[in-house]
Amino acid sequence: MTDKISRFLASAQPETPCLVVDLDVIAGNYHALRHYLPLAEVFYAVKANPAPEVIALLAGLGSSFDTASRPEIEAVLAAGVAPGRISFGNTIKKLKDIAWAYERGVRLFAFDSEAELDKLAEAAPGSKVFCRLLMTCEGAEWPLSRKFGCEADMARALMLKARALGLVPYGLSFHVGSQQTRLDQWDLAIGRAAALFRDLAAEGIALAMLNLGGGLPARYRDDVAPVERYAGAIMQAMTDHFGNDLPQMITEPGRSLVGDSGILETEVVLVSRKSFADDERWVYLDVGKFGGLAETMDEAIKYRLQLVGGGEGPSGPVVLAGPTCDSADILYEKHQYQMPLSLKPGDRVRILSTGAYTTSYAAVNFNGFAPLKAYFV
Amino acid sequence: MTDKISRFLASAQPETPCLVVDLDVIAGNYHALRHYLPLAEVFYAVKANPAPEVIALLAGLGSSFDTASRPEIEAVLAAGVAPGRISFGNTIKKLKDIAWAYERGVRLFAFDSEAELDKLAEAAPGSKVFCRLLMTCEGAEWPLSRKFGCEADMARALMLKARALGLVPYGLSFHVGSQQTRLDQWDLAIGRAAALFRDLAAEGIALAMLNLGGGLPARYRDDVAPVERYAGAIMQAMTDHFGNDLPQMITEPGRSLVGDSGILETEVVLVSRKSFADDERWVYLDVGKFGGLAETMDEAIKYRLQLVGGGEGPSGPVVLAGPTCDSADILYEKHQYQMPLSLKPGDRVRILSTGAYTTSYAAVNFNGFAPLKAYFV
Numbered sequence: 001m002t003d004k005i006s007r008f009l010a011s012a013q014p015e016t017p018c019l020v021v022d023l024d025v026i027a028g029n030y031h032a033l034r035h036y037l038p039l040a041e042v043f044y045a046v047k048a049n050p051a052p053e054v055i056a057l058l059a060g061l062g063s064s065f066d067t068a069s070r071p072e073i074e075a076v077l078a079a080g081v082a083p084g085r086i087s088f089g090n091t092i093k094k095l096k097d098i099a100w101a102y103e104r105g106v107r108l109f110a111f112d113s114e115a116e117l118d119k120l121a122e123a124a125p126g127s128k129v130f131c132r133l134l135m136t137c138e139g140a141e142w143p144l145s146r147k148f149g150c151e152a153d154m155a156r157a158l159m160l161k162a163r164a165l166g167l168v169p170y171g172l173s174f175h176v177g178s179q180q181t182r183l184d185q186w187d188l189a190i191g192r193a194a195a196l197f198r199d200l201a202a203e204g205i206a207l208a209m210l211n212l213g214g215g216l217p218a219r220y221r222d223d224v225a226p227v228e229r230y231a232g233a234i235m236q237a238m239t240d241h242f243g244n245d246l247p248q249m250i251t252e253p254g255r256s257l258v259g260d261s262g263i264l265e266t267e268v269v270l271v272s273r274k275s276f277a278d279d280e281r282w283v284y285l286d287v288g289k290f291g292g293l294a295e296t297m298d299e300a301i302k303y304r305l306q307l308v309g310g311g312e313g314p315s316g317p318v319v320l321a322g323p324t325c326d327s328a329d330i331l332y333e334k335h336q337y338q339m340p341l342s343l344k345p346g347d348r349v350r351i352l353s354t355g356a357y358t359t360s361y362a363a364v365n366f367n368g369f370a371p372l373k374a375y376f377v
Numbered sequence: 378m379t380d381k382i383s384r385f386l387a388s389a390q391p392e393t394p395c396l397v398v399d400l401d402v403i404a405g406n407y408h409a410l411r412h413y414l415p416l417a418e419v420f421y422a423v424k425a426n427p428a429p430e431v432i433a434l435l436a437g438l439g440s441s442f443d444t445a446s447r448p449e450i451e452a453v454l455a456a457g458v459a460p461g462r463i464s465f466g467n468t469i470k471k472l473k474d475i476a477w478a479y480e481r482g483v484r485l486f487a488f489d490s491e492a493e494l495d496k497l498a499e500a501a502p503g504s505k506v507f508c509r510l511l512m513t514c515e516g517a518e519w520p521l522s523r524k525f526g527c528e529a530d531m532a533r534a535l536m537l538k539a540r541a542l543g544l545v546p547y548g549l550s551f552h553v554g555s556q557q558t559r560l561d562q563w564d565l566a567i568g569r570a571a572a573l574f575r576d577l578a579a580e581g582i583a584l585a586m587l588n589l590g591g592g593l594p595a596r597y598r599d600d601v602a603p604v605e606r607y608a609g610a611i612m613q614a615m616t617d618h619f620g621n622d623l624p625q626m627i628t629e630p631g632r633s634l635v636g637d638s639g640i641l642e643t644e645v646v647l648v649s650r651k652s653f654a655d656d657e658r659w660v661y662l663d664v665g666k667f668g669g670l671a672e673t674m675d676e677a678i679k680y681r682l683q684l685v686g687g688g689e690g691p692s693g694p695v696v697l698a699g700p701t702c703d704s705a706d707i708l709y710e711k712h713q714y715q716m717p718l719s720l721k722p723g724d725r726v727r728i729l730s731t732g733a734y735t736t737s738y739a740a741v742n743f744n745g746f747a748p749l750k751a752y753f754v
Contacts, residue, residue, distance in 0.1 A: 046745070050745060068701065069744050069746055070745070071745035071746070072744065073745075074745075089702070090700075090702050090744070092646050092700050093647075094646055094722075112649065113650070116649070119722065145704040146651060146696075147706070148704065149651070150652060151651060151654075153653060154650075154653055269470065270468075270469045270493055272490030272492055273490070273531075274511055274531070275511075275530060276528075276531055276534075297674070323446075323467070324424075324445065325424055325445045327524050327554075327555075330524060344492070345471075345472065345496065360741065360743045360744070361743050362741050363671075363738050363739065365448070366424070366737045367445040368423070368424070368445055368446035368447070368448035368452070369446055369448070
């Protein structure tokens, strides 16, 4: 909770639910990352928070941009960013969207499969391409499943094919999983990438770039290591595995830049029990899984909560749920939160570190509820 | 797949992904429900598909409406529906929204807790209120957890309190779970409700109405019993438990009216493997969990798929996923679908029975993708 956000909430008294983002926090996180990892070029993962205010801020600070779709590229170009500072980082792209991006000047593309490489050769000839390696993502609170990346032997073959197709086999990428809390996961991934760099060098392909992906955490319920410890672990692994022949490095932070910048101001709609014998209370907020808190799916992201006005007196366990008529719209049931026994409808609850993956995830009008409104201060 | 939808797709050639809804199917489902369950007044659950076209159609057919929020009530009133045909069925309502609905003439409200009853007494004096009973929902493909409803002893006490507060203790409701496939669940629920009717009659409260909720299925991957079998099971249970003193009956169909009316036309964006050794292919469509298919969460709803152009030749197992950079955007991994080995980017895949819980669930712009577009024919 920053002073700027406090002042805004006190003076504007916006209707709940709403997200308030302090842009200074994002700028501070950007500077810290640049400071502790100066060799890595920052490509902000637009999907984490695609608001024009955030893109404009980071564009002004010199960030490059990792984009997932044509509309995201449009948003970044609209902020005056040169296409050379844009990576089309989604490994799943329509041919026509690749062609569109290429025509706008984008020359850096991700892929992880032969079919995607064929599309790139057709619609983005001569571009720089990087292949995403499959990782296991142990220790990540929002793990990446097997959806993205391919095994190293396939990546190797595809890089050879990329050269044959007239593309520039430019580098490798990986992603250790979002909100990754185990620093050793970077060592594992960087080691695997370095081995492939050497393999391909023996084939005459000198890869230029290693894309470290995202994964750096925001601060939710559990404490996380500060960015300097992550930066230290990454640079240690880089020098361990690449020696003094370091490739160009790229990071794609999303959550770690914007997560802690936002406060979601909500109101308690109802506090109830299911029977007279139940100790457990159900607390229904005016925002839920379909109103922006999609990352509570399977209770993956455990946000910190703060009661406005303190909430003195004894506390007890609660199930936290959203306001829709959907039974799946429950935030936390297994990970029991404690709230004051005096909690009542109308009380305000602030959900901290909600600057990432909230506004854009909100349903367009499920149950008639409008998407989450956001203010940038 | 209806002729009208076929003709529309052939002539309009809309961009994918898009939903095409045949309004005649909805009208047919409405008439069938009225025919087989003539004693029950239909309150269409607007949340299933809140499109103005659907509301206008059902309003014209004489349906009443179950609403979840102020914007849903506004949409129904905008269609010219009298407020007496509207139920504010969400048990989680803000005081100011209750007051707003009351001012507009809504006089029928759901609740399941003491705090909600207090709000109703304050903001909707003299209204008819019905209490939702907690059910276990065994056999439902989209079960309702414990989020809604209270135990019978609490419902009893709250109905007594409703009278004391000057409200009209009007009836009871339950919901057996969405896409409920076990007909005996209605018998269980109706039996429990009938017992409470008798209990309250002994206290001088003559409840007038039983709200049977929703739960009737649409047809996804597995066959479901036709509506007449559900209607038969419900009427059997009603006469078993209430004898010839039947209360006014209400149903709140959503999925069963609109689910089968829609076809989601999608395009294959990518087909890939994770390694040369993998038999399993990953098929990425241009719509996923955040683009309208939220009900694939935990693979709960298993849609039927249809390949455009047939897709001859041998098939093999696939993992189906959406187009976003989110690892959770996987549709089916455990429930393995089979698709032709010849499948390639650009092929069209139709997802059947997607008329319910799709458009309104779509994220507002996650990964930059626009919400699901819908056409009504």
